[in-house]
Amino acid sequence: MIFTIPDLLTASELEEIRSILEGAEFADGKLTAGWHAQLVKDNQQLKSGQIQTQLTQKVKEALNRNALFQTAVRPRMIHSLLFSRYDVGMSYGTHTDNALMGSGFWRSDVSFTIFFNPPSDYEGGELVIESADDEKAYKLQSGAALIYPSSTLHRVDPVTKGTRLVGVGWVQSLIRSESEREILFDLETARRSMFSQQGKTVEFDLVSKTIANLLRKWAE
Ligand SMILES: O=C(O)CCC(=O)C(=O)O
Numbered sequence: 263m264i265f266t267i268p269d270l271l272t273a274s275e276l277e278e279i280r281s282i283l284e285g286a287e288f289a290d291g292k293l294t295a296g297w298h299a300q301l302v303k304d305n306q307q308l309k310s311g312q313i314q315t316q317l318t319q320k321v322k323e324a325l326n327r328n329a330l331f332q333t334a335v336r337p338r339m340i341h342s343l344l345f346s347r348y349d350v351g352m353s354y355g356t357h358t359d360n361a362l363m364g365s366g367f368w369r370s371d372v373s374f375t376i377f378f379n380p381p382s383d384y385e386g387g388e389l390v391i392e393s394a395d396d397e398k399a400y401k402l403q404s405g406a407a408l409i410y411p412s413s414t415l416h417r418v419d420p421v422t423k424g425t426r427l428v429g430v431g432w433v434q435s436l437i438r439s440e441s442e443r444e445i446l447f448d449l450e451t452a453r454r455s456m457f458s459q460q461g462k463t464v465e466f467d468l469v470s471k472t473i474a475n476l477l478r479k480w481a482e
């Protein structure tokens with residue numbers, strides 16, 4: 263399931279993150295890519311250190327309070343986060359994200375891109391998600407996030423004007439399978455709508471029981 267969270271960050275969080283990033287030091291993005299992704303990765307990334315830790319904390323807070331993210335992703339661990347800058351001419355060619363990341367070998371089930379500056383700030387720089395017979399380009403408003411399965415092939419087209427600033431992260435989900443996550447998300451959405459329309463009915467209890475039992479079966 264690919265979806266967007268329109269207002270993940272508040273206006274003041276966004277302003278703070280942007281002003282911190284403006285004064286921060288960046289390094290070559292190839293340093294954090296797998297050996298094959300390095301061949302096509304051409305961007306800049308915030309150096310690790312105190313600023314990176316502070317920004318990571320802010321982004322995690324926003325994701326943790328977001329009900330849509332929690333219900334659709336069911337994070338076990340948001341284990342990796344990069345702050346990337348694409349200046350004119352920079353891009354990230356077609357690649358797939360590493361399945362296992364970091365010294366903890368966390369699995370990447372779900373990837374996300376948080377847009378820190380508005381589409382009017384730059385030209386090009388679309389995040390394109392490829393599928394067997396089609397592809398779709400995304401360029402969201404600042405403060406919004408795109409959530410997509412880590413299993414896809416995707417790319418960032420060259421920036422031809424301005425600068426693109428994003429946060430990119432990876433999550434190990436409690437539910438490894440994308441289709442199982444979607445079943446749970448649909449049931450949860452239906453259950454909430456039933457509750458708001460009719461309260462705690464017999465049907466509501468049965469759907470609640472099913473969600474709980476599927477979680478027992480699938481969660482790891
Ligand atoms: O910048 C983006 O939107 C995605 C970048 C990406 O695919 C990655 O860092 O693995």
Ligand SMILES: [Fe+2]
Pocket residue numbers: 357358359416
């Ligand atoms: Fe990627």
